Each structure stands twice: as C-alpha cells, then as structure tokens.
Amino acid sequence: MENIIWDLRTDNVVSLxxxxxxxxxxxxxxxxxxxxxxxxxxxxxGSAMVKLGSTGVVAGVKLVPGQPYPDNPDEGTISVSxxxxxxxxxxxxxxxxxxxxxxxxxxxDRGIRESKAIxxxxxxxxxxxLAWIAFVDFYVTNNDGxxxxxGSIACLAALNETRFPKLDGDAIVKHEYxxxxxxxxxxxxxTFSKIGGKIVVDPCLAEEKAQEARFSCAVADDKALxxxxxxxxxxxxxxxxxxxxxLAFKHAKEIRKLV
Amino acid sequence: xxxxQEKIEYVKNGKRLDGRKVDELRPxxxxxxxxxxxxGSAYLEWGQNKVLVGVHGPKEALPKHKQxxxxxxxxxxxxxxxxxxxxRKNPRPGRRESEISKxxxxxxxxxxxxxKFPNTAIDIYVEIFDSNAGTRVAAxxxxxxxxxxxxxxxxxxxxxxxxxxxxGEIILDLNKxxxxxxxxxxxxxxxxxxxxEIVLLQMDGLLTKPEWNKAVKLGIEGCKRxxxxxxxALRKKYAEAEQEM
Numbered sequence: 208m209e210n211i212i213w214d215l216r217t218d219n220v221v222s223l224x225x226x227x228x229x230x231x232x233x234x235x236x237x238x239x240x241x242x243x244x245x246x247x248x249x250x251x252x253g254s255a256m257v258k259l260g261s262t263g264v265v266a267g268v269k270l271v272p273g274q275p276y277p278d279n280p281d282e283g284t285i286s287v288s289x290x291x292x293x294x295x296x297x298x299x300x301x302x303x304x305x306x307x308x309x310x311x312x313x314x315x316d317r318g319i320r321e322s323k324a325i326x327x328x329x330x331x332x333x334x335x336x337l338a339w340i341a342f343v344d345f346y347v348t349n350n351d352g353x354x355x356x357x358g359s360i361a362c363l364a365a366l367n368e369t370r371f372p373k374l375d376g377d378a379i380v381k382h383e384y385x386x387x388x389x390x391x392x393x394x395x396x397x398t399f400s401k402i403g404g405k406i407v408v409d410p411c412l413a414e415e416k417a418q419e420a421r422f423s424c425a426v427a428d429d430k431a432l433x434x435x436x437x438x439x440x441x442x443x444x445x446x447x448x449x450x451x452x453x454l455a456f457k458h459a460k461e462i463r464k465l466v
Numbered sequence: 467x468x469x470x471q472e473k474i475e476y477v478k479n480g481k482r483l484d485g486r487k488v489d490e491l492r493p494x495x496x497x498x499x500x501x502x503x504x505x506g507s508a509y510l511e512w513g514q515n516k517v518l519v520g521v522h523g524p525k526e527a528l529p530k531h532k533q534x535x536x537x538x539x540x541x542x543x544x545x546x547x548x549x550x551x552x553x554r555k556n557p558r559p560g561r562r563e564s565e566i567s568k569x570x571x572x573x574x575x576x577x578x579x580x581x582k583f584p585n586t587a588i589d590i591y592v593e594i595f596d597s598n599a600g601t602r603v604a605a606x607x608x609x610x611x612x613x614x615x616x617x618x619x620x621x622x623x624x625x626x627x628x629x630x631x632x633x634g635e636i637i638l639d640l641n642k643x644x645x646x647x648x649x650x651x652x653x654x655x656x657x658x659x660x661x662x663e664i665v666l667l668q669m670d671g672l673l674t675k676p677e678w679n680k681a682v683k684l685g686i687e688g689c690k691r692x693x694x695x696x697x698x699a700l701r702k703k704y705a706e707a708e709q710e711m
Contacts, residue, residue: 248596251549267549294520294591
C-alpha cells in the first residue's frame with residue numbers, strides 16, 4: 208500500500224526535476240532549512256537535535272572507559288550507531304537495526320573516523336589497559352529523507368559539545384567533567400540523488416523513493432575528502448561524481464557555521 | 467556493620483532539596499503535533515525528563531492471529547536512548563522497559579473506545595532522551611496527549627504523576643536524589659481525572675496505611691494539575707490551526 212502511493216508520486220517528482228524544479232520549490236543544489244539545537248540531554252556527555260526540513264534526528268555521545276584493541280594498545284575509538292525509531296515512519300518497526308540503518312550509521316561513522324578529526328591516541332588513558340570509547344548514538348525521530356546528512360550534522364554537533372567525564376581510578380565520577388573533546392576538523396556528509404538523469408542534493412523522502420542512484424561524500428575540511436558511498440541500483444559517471452564533490456565542499460562550508 | 471551515613475533532611479522548613487514545596491511539581495512543558503509522519507504525537511519536558519511520543523493507527527493488526535474481533539489492541543513501546551541515563555544504556559530493550567511498556571499500554575486501554583475499532587492495533591512509541599526519575603509517568607502523560615492528537619476517541623485523557631516518600635515525608639513528583647533516599651518509596655500513579663479511576667499503580671518500598679492514604683490524595687491532586695496542562699497543550703494546537711484558517 209505504502210509503495211503504491213510512492214510510485215504514484217514518483218512520476219511527478221521525476222518530471223519536475225527534469226525541468227530543473229523540485230516539489231518543495233528548492234533549486235536542485237539547495238539544502239532544506241537546517242536547525243541545530245545543542246545540549247538537549249544532560250545525561251549525555253554531548254548531545255544535539257537537528258532538523259533538516261521535517262527530517263528530525265537526535266544524537267548523543269557517551270564516553271565510556273574500556274579496554275583498547277590489542278593491535279592499537281595506545282588508542283581509544285568511536286562507535287557510531289543509528290536507530291530508525293518506529294515513531295519516525297509508519298514503515299519502521301521495533302527491533303534490531305535493519306540494513307538501511309546500519310548503512311547510514313557506517314557511512315556517518317567513516318566520515319568522522321577517516322577525517323582524523325578525533326585523535327584516537329588522545330583517547331588513551333593507560334596504554335594497553337584503558338582507553339575512552341566514544342559511543343555516538345543517533346535516532347531518527349521523523350523521516351522525511353536524507354537521514355545520512357541529518358545524522359552527520361547531529362553527530363558532529365554532539366561531538367563538538369562533548370566533555371570528558373571525570374575519572375576516579377578507572378571509574379567515572381557521575382556528573383563531573385574534566386575538559387572537552389577536541390576535534391581538529393569538522394567532517395560533514397553531503398548526499399545526492401540521481402533522478403531523471405539529474406543530480407539533486409539533500410533528497411526528501413519523495414525524492415529518495417524516486418531516486419535511481421544515491422551518492423554520499425564526506426569532506427574533512429576545504430580540501431580533503433574522507434568518505435564516499437554510492438547506493439541504490441543506478442549509476443553515476445565520473446563527471447557527475449566530480450560535480451557532487453564540488454557541491455559537497457561548498458555545502459560543508461555553510462553547514463559548519465551551524466554546528 | 468552498616469557504614470554510618472550523614473543524615474540528609476529531605477524536607478527542611480517546608481522546602482525540598484531542589485527548593486520545591488512538598489506538593490510542588492517540577493516544571494512541565496507539553497506540545498502536541500510535533501511529528502509529521504505520525505498520526506498523533508507529543509513532546510514533553512518534565513524537569514530534566516524529555517519524552518517524544520508518536521502514535522500510528524488505528525490500523526489493521528498484524529500478524530492476523532493477534533486481531534481481536536471485539537476490540538482494538540493497544541501496543542505501547544517504551545524505550546530509553548542510550549545516552550539518556552548516567553551510565554550508557556545497552557541499546558537492547560531490557561526487562562524494565564518491557565514491564566513499563568506493558569502496564570502503560572494497559573493503563574490506556576480503559577480510556578480509549580477500543581470496541582469501536584475491532585481487528586485493529588494502535589501503536590504508541592515512546593522514546594526517552596533525557597531522564598531524572600519519573601520517566602514512565604511523563605511518558606504516559608505524553609502518550610495520552612498523542613492519542614488525543616491522533617483524533618482517537620477517548621473517554622478521558624490519562625494523566626500520571628509520581629508520588630512517594632523520602633526522609634519520612636510524603637512528597638509529590640520525586641526527583642532522582644529523592645528516589646535514592648534510604649527509605650524512598652516510589653508510587654507512579656495514573657488516573658482518568660473525570661472519574662478519578664486509577665489506571666496505573668505501582669509501588670516499591672515500605673509504607674504504612676496512613677502514609678498511603680496521604681500519598682494517593684496527593685497523587686490524584688497532582689494528576690489533576692497535569693490534566694489542566696494537557697488540556698491547555700491540546701487547545702493551543704487547535705487555536706493555532708484556527709488562526710491559520
């Protein structure tokens with residue numbers, strides 16, 4: 208039933224984009240309005256809520272002391288995960304994350320991890336014994352497409368707010384902090400859909416349902432690319448990817464002002 | 467031998483640790499119609515507690531063998547975000563969340579005209595993003611608002627509040643510090659205010675009969691104050707809609 212409705216909308220979405228227009232009046236290379244609210248959860252070590260149009264995401268960070276990996280005894284790590292809450296979309300169900308949620312979380316994770324914005328060595332507490340693990344958990348609260356970018360913005364905003372819990376020996380002292388987590392870069396993701404042979408940025412849900420292919424590009428700063436992900440059954444030409452990369456740099460520069 | 471602890475006075479000169487009076491609620495903020503994809507929704511802040519609720523339905527109950535030809539099903543899912551508690555919560559749902567989901571769903575059954583919706587299900591999803599004692603009553607209060615926002619016919623709203631004991635005093639709406647008192651008693655209570663029927667009641671701790679009588683009176687009175695705020699939140703949305711027209 209859900210699919211039939213989206214199929215009916217698809218024709219309209221495609222024909223508009225072929226004329227260089229979008230149903231909500233945006234230009235093809237225009238983001239929806241972005242709203243960032245930081246510090247929404249006192250129990251989190253860092254948190255943020257993001258609205259990208261009517262897509263809503265809430266992200267929170269918890270720093271937990273744990274054992275470092277044997278192959279990197281002097282490094283901490285991050286773990287990014289996503290839950291598509293059933294209240295966000297009538298098609299989401301209760302249960303462990305589905306493939307699509309895992310893909311989004313992993314793409315957001317790579318963007319942050321590979322940018323080297325967080326110095327993993329700086330998360331080490333005692334070599335070989337104890338290091339900080341940053342659990343970055345985000346939740347989609349209303350699904351109107353592009354959870355990739357909304358998640359990326361929310362996770363970065365939350366990390367920018369994150370404080371280290373105070374340690375007493377190996378245990379955390381509740382509600383006391385010692386210093387902030389420092390990010391050397393501000394990595395951000397931009398996601399594009401190919402629809403009717405054209406490229407649009409920040410697809411809304413109706414556009415996601417109509418897309419032939421999807422491409423996400425994370426940039427660490429004004430020069431460095433740090434993660435790619437192509438999705439769905441369609442294809443891109445190298446020249447189209449180039450076009451997306453240029454736009455990703457441009458948009459990231461604007462969005463950084465908000466996080 | 468038990469370690470001697472410094473005695474905390476939970477109520478001193480009529481004021482509690484956070485400055486509230488014994489019968490005073492923490493600040494409460496409610497908003498309805500906050501999610502565009504849900505049939506009804508509500509966002510509620512209650513002290514530090516932050517709750518988001520979405521309602522989907524009534525819709526066909528699946529799997530089919532779960533359907534009841536005489537009435538609709540209420541399926542209530544209460545979950546806490548991993549970062550909503552002092553120590554990171556395991557993302558898997560725990561026994562506490564399952565129990566709260568069960569009793570909260572049952573608390574709403576009486577309020578909804580379920581006999582009008584045979585073979586259907588009403589899904590209520592609750593997510594807690596920040597917590598400091600009393601999340602289940604905050605969630606149930608918000609869920610009842612979200613049901614009303616979804617236009618589901620109800621006999622009454624359901625309003626809930628925590629009441630209990632700390633340091634020998636009967637107090638309304640315990641916060642975490644009070645819940646951690648050595649003699650703490652926590653009583654979440656929910657009522658349908660028009661008839662004062664109790665639809666949710668739990669208790670843990672030691673309590674005398676007169677203490678219970680005092681607590682239930684205070685609880686019902688607190689619920690009624692919540693009820694006024696719920697009505698206001700619903701009216702606000704429709705006043706806004708009217709203005710737009």
